[in-house]
Amino acid sequence: MKDVDCFVMRVVHWTIPLLTIGIFVVDLLTPVGIAVSILYVVPLLLTVFRSKEQESLYFCGLATSLLWLGLFLKPPGSLLLYGVLNRTLGTLVLWILALGLTRFRRLQHESVQAERALMSERVERAHAEGLMMEAQQARYYADREAVRAVVGRKEAEEQLRVSQLRLQGIIESAMDAIITVDEDQKVVLFNRAAEQMFGYSTREVIGQPLDRFLPARYREGHRHHMRGFGQSGATSRKMGKLGMVMGLRLNGEEFPIEASISHIAVEHKKYYTVILRDITDRKRTEDAHQESQRQLSTLIGNLPGFVYRCPNDRDWTFDYLSEGVSDLTGYTVREYLVERSTSYSDNTHPGDRERVRQEIQEAVAQRRPYETTYRIFTKLGEVKSVWERGEGIYATDGTLSYLEGFVTDITERKRAEHLLRQSEERYRRLIAISPYAIVVIRSDRILFANDQAIKLFGAVKADEILSRSVMDLFHPDYHPAIRESIHELVEGRPQVPMLEEKLVTLSGRSVDAEVSAARFVDEEGPAILVMLRDISERKRLQEQLRKTERIAELGTVASGMAHEIGTPMNVILGRAEYLMDRVTEEPIKKGLQTIITQVERITRVMNQLLSFARRKAPERVALDLKQVVEDSLEMFHERLARNQIQVELRLADPCPMVLADADQMSQVMINLVMNAVHAMPEGGTLRVALAPEPQMVRLTVADTGHGVPREVIKKIFDPFFTTKEFGKGTGLGLTVVKGIIEEHQGSIAVESQEGMGTTFTILLPKSE
Amino acid sequence: MRMATVAKEKTAVLLIVEDDREMRSLLCDEFCGMGYQLREARDGDEAFLSVLQSVPDAILTDLRMPAGGDDYIGRLRTVAPRCPIIVISAFGDAGLKAQVLKAGANAYFDKPVHIADLKNCVQQLLNHGPGAESR
Numbered sequence: 001m002k003d004v005d006c007f008v009m010r011v012v013h014w015t016i017p018l019l020t021i022g023i024f025v026v027d028l029l030t031p032v033g034i035a036v037s038i039l040y041v042v043p044l045l046l047t048v049f050r051s052k053e054q055e056s057l058y059f060c061g062l063a064t065s066l067l068w069l070g071l072f073l074k075p076p077g078s079l080l081l082y083g084v085l086n087r088t089l090g091t092l093v094l095w096i097l098a099l100g101l102t103r104f105r106r107l108q109h110e111s112v113q114a115e116r117a118l119m120s121e122r123v124e125r126a127h128a129e130g131l132m133m134e135a136q137q138a139r140y141y142a143d144r145e146a147v148r149a150v151v152g153r154k155e156a157e158e159q160l161r162v163s164q165l166r167l168q169g170i171i172e173s174a175m176d177a178i179i180t181v182d183e184d185q186k187v188v189l190f191n192r193a194a195e196q197m198f199g200y201s202t203r204e205v206i207g208q209p210l211d212r213f214l215p216a217r218y219r220e221g222h223r224h225h226m227r228g229f230g231q232s233g234a235t236s237r238k239m240g241k242l243g244m245v246m247g248l249r250l251n252g253e254e255f256p257i258e259a260s261i262s263h264i265a266v267e268h269k270k271y272y273t274v275i276l277r278d279i280t281d282r283k284r285t286e287d288a289h290q291e292s293q294r295q296l297s298t299l300i301g302n303l304p305g306f307v308y309r310c311p312n313d314r315d316w317t318f319d320y321l322s323e324g325v326s327d328l329t330g331y332t333v334r335e336y337l338v339e340r341s342t343s344y345s346d347n348t349h350p351g352d353r354e355r356v357r358q359e360i361q362e363a364v365a366q367r368r369p370y371e372t373t374y375r376i377f378t379k380l381g382e383v384k385s386v387w388e389r390g391e392g393i394y395a396t397d398g399t400l401s402y403l404e405g406f407v408t409d410i411t412e413r414k415r416a417e418h419l420l421r422q423s424e425e426r427y428r429r430l431i432a433i434s435p436y437a438i439v440v441i442r443s444d445r446i447l448f449a450n451d452q453a454i455k456l457f458g459a460v461k462a463d464e465i466l467s468r469s470v471m472d473l474f475h476p477d478y479h480p481a482i483r484e485s486i487h488e489l490v491e492g493r494p495q496v497p498m499l500e501e502k503l504v505t506l507s508g509r510s511v512d513a514e515v516s517a518a519r520f521v522d523e524e525g526p527a528i529l530v531m532l533r534d535i536s537e538r539k540r541l542q543e544q545l546r547k548t549e550r551i552a553e554l555g556t557v558a559s560g561m562a563h564e565i566g567t568p569m570n571v572i573l574g575r576a577e578y579l580m581d582r583v584t585e586e587p588i589k590k591g592l593q594t595i596i597t598q599v600e601r602i603t604r605v606m607n608q609l610l611s612f613a614r615r616k617a618p619e620r621v622a623l624d625l626k627q628v629v630e631d632s633l634e635m636f637h638e639r640l641a642r643n644q645i646q647v648e649l650r651l652a653d654p655c656p657m658v659l660a661d662a663d664q665m666s667q668v669m670i671n672l673v674m675n676a677v678h679a680m681p682e683g684g685t686l687r688v689a690l691a692p693e694p695q696m697v698r699l700t701v702a703d704t705g706h707g708v709p710r711e712v713i714k715k716i717f718d719p720f721f722t723t724k725e726f727g728k729g730t731g732l733g734l735t736v737v738k739g740i741i742e743e744h745q746g747s748i749a750v751e752s753q754e755g756m757g758t759t760f761t762i763l764l765p766k767s768e
Numbered sequence: 769m770r771m772a773t774v775a776k777e778k779t780a781v782l783l784i785v786e787d788d789r790e791m792r793s794l795l796c797d798e799f800c801g802m803g804y805q806l807r808e809a810r811d812g813d814e815a816f817l818s819v820l821q822s823v824p825d826a827i828l829t830d831l832r833m834p835a836g837g838d839d840y841i842g843r844l845r846t847v848a849p850r851c852p853i854i855v856i857s858a859f860g861d862a863g864l865k866a867q868v869l870k871a872g873a874n875a876y877f878d879k880p881v882h883i884a885d886l887k888n889c890v891q892q893l894l895n896h897g898p899g900a901e902s903r
Binding site for chain 2: 562572573578599
């Protein structure tokens with residue numbers, strides 16, 4: 001296109017004068033009437049191709065002169081007027097054309113200029129490397145405007161001025177610092193973000209070298225880079241590819257920056273524009289991220305075990321594995337991940353493999369973490385116990401991506417646990433087989449009881465006594481002493497001395513026990529260890545021995561006494577009978593009969609005493625105690641009435657039979673009623689009750705008499721111990737009673753309150 | 769034999785051995801009323817002498833008294849081999865009873881004894897005892 005233009009220009013250059021001269025000559029030669037001069041239009045039109053705008057006008061002036069000169073030079077004729085008119089018209093046409101061409105040329109020139117401006121803008125835009133479109137735009141205009149400012153081109157057009165203002169705004173409000181320097185590295189543009197970043201004001205830095213924004217050690221290198229960049233073909237690039245770029249603030253602080261640079265040549269001068277971003281924060285975040293990565297890898301490296309990631313496949317083919325695996329299994333990460341020469345599934349103990357798989361599948365199915373222990377084989381064939389915890393990692397669409405978890409060696413722990421269990425088992429067994437009943441109590445409640453204790457308290461299962469109050473299991477008589485002991489122990493006394501106490505079993509049976517207690521403290525606080533030993537047997541033997549001795553003594557005494565009273569009684573009896581045969585008066589006969597009956601009674605009692613003293617074995621048969629009770633009371637009927645004693649009977653009906661000797665039971669009743677009568681000289685109430693108990697029958701004889709003092713009650717069953725007036729009691733009654741009851745495998749207990757009365761409670765075994 | 773015949777024909781002779789005066793008196797009163805001829809002894813030695821003098825038809829004796837005791841019946845038996853001996857002892861036991869019977873006593877009673885029982889026993893022994901046999 002340009003070539004064509006050039007050619008036309010050259011042709012027009014010499015065509016116009018030749019054509020003009022030719023037309024002038026033809027005009028001279030032709031008659032006046034012919035308007036050849038109009039041909040000047042042709043060269044005039046050709047001037048369009050000439051570069052100068054005014055050329056058409058100049059040529060038009062020349063053509064007008066030549067046209068009129070031709071008229072003067074021609075011989076005038078009749079057609080002169082016509083010729084003048086003709087040429088006037090031609091001149092008019094020429095001028096109109098010339099003016100039109102001139103205007104056209106001017107318009108054409110303007111459009112060419114605008115086109116050129118558009119073209120260069122396109123070129124610049126192509127050069128710009130985009131961080132941001134707006135920034136690029138800004139840089140472009142900034143370059144242009146800066147260049148214009150420096151070269152003093154003040155003739156920017158209105159359109160560009162508006163654009164400049166807008167771009168100025170963008171530059172000033174850009175988040176990134178924008179600095180433009182000229183070839184000598186002197187600052188020509190410095191935006192507000194740059195002011196904030198470096199701490200200088202624009203005024204201070206315009207015309208100053210760029211160096212001041214760099215730490216001294218980078219300056220030489222930077223200059224070198226800039227030169228290299230200027231000479232390179234590229235118009236823009238990112239800085240810092242070769243290393244971190246640092247900035248220097250006015251206050252001397254260095255900071256990391258990210259920068260990109262572009263250059264532009266304006267009128268053979270190079271301008272560099274740098275866009276800078278302070279990446280201190282990003283750098284810090286990156287550093288923190290790196291640090292946390294490092295920490296994580298250190299932590300993983302130090303874990304006693306390994307972490308893994310694997311798909312949920314049969315072999316647990318690891319995707320990732322920490323180094324700890326080689327300590328645990330003896331296989332290296334390489335063997336698992338690269339060579340794939342072993343699989344973790346193979347390392348798992350066959351006995352545990354399926355179970356572990358199942359546990360993991362269940363957990364994964366329920367989307368919960370799994371936790372399991374199992375055995376593995378190490379490379380050396382050792383068996384190790386491991387503990388694993390992990391969970392499924394799910395993709396955003398909910399499918400299971402892989403499993404992640406941690407495995408650690410618990411062989412030692414297992415071994416320790418095993419040893420602990422063993423030792424626990426050993427101690428547990430020691431406690432279990434201990435001949436002592438052992439009970440642990442805390443705040444009055446039973447926490448633990450060994451087998452012996454369970455047996456001692458008559459329970460079958462521990463539950464029956466656990467969490468019961470300790471007081472429930474001791475005889476009420478001992479409660480104050482026990483409370484005192486517990487108090488002392490809780491207050492810090494390490495142990496209390498062994499005491500003899502009486503327990504009450506679940507069935508209500510009393511058991512003598514030796515009790516010792518010690519305090520200990522565990523994680524739940526202070527507790528008391530109580531050791532109990534059933535000493536009933538020992539007590540019974542002791543008692544029996546004592547009784548044997550007593551009875552031997554009693555036997556001697558009784559025999560002697562029997563002999564002593566036998567004869568006088570015989571005299572009384574005989575005399576009464578003698579008189580009986582010789583009197584006829586009924587009252588006397590009745591009196592004599594009473595004497596006889598009473599002697600008979602004494603004889604019976606004496607015989608019983610003797611039989612007891614002589615350890616005559618009771619003849620035990622199934623016996624209805626009710627009958628015995630009624631007979632005995634009948635015997636006392638008169639006496640009770642005389643002493644104004646009310647009798648209250650509460651006899652269970654039917655009441656189970658007991659296995660007992662009738663005479664001896666009668667003797668027991670007589671003794672007890674006799675005691676009651678003696679206790680109530682001023683009258684009162686005698687309560688006799690008979691009630692069934694488990695395996696036993698309970699007989700109670702209670703009076704409302706004067707009661708027995710505490711110190712006396714302990715001796716109440718002792719032989720020859722009596723509180724009765726001399727001659728009134730033998731001191732043997734209750735001894736005999738107790739002896740008889742014990743020979744019947746029963747028990748007798750007494751409770752008394754001074755002034756309130758005394759209650760005897762007898763338990764006798766049922767007959768079946 | 770002769771004596772037995774005499775005893776049968778005459779009143780039977782009863783030796784009462786008892787150290788307690790009241791008891792002895794009681795027995796005497798009772799058996800006297802029965803028509804027996806009574807002889808009394810206050811201890812074992814007197815009884816022994818009495819038997820040596822003449823053997824009674826029956827001996828009613830206490831056991832625990834001076835010159836009495838365990839071997840007393842045996843000694844008495846040596847001098848009166850066939851005479852019925854009835855022992856009355858205060859609150860004896862089964863062992864004593866067996867021992868006394870073994871030593872030769874014909875009957876044993878614990879004191880206190882109903883006199884009627886005693887009388888029956890004496891009567892029976894006199895009727896069916898050695899004297900009866902001899903008849």
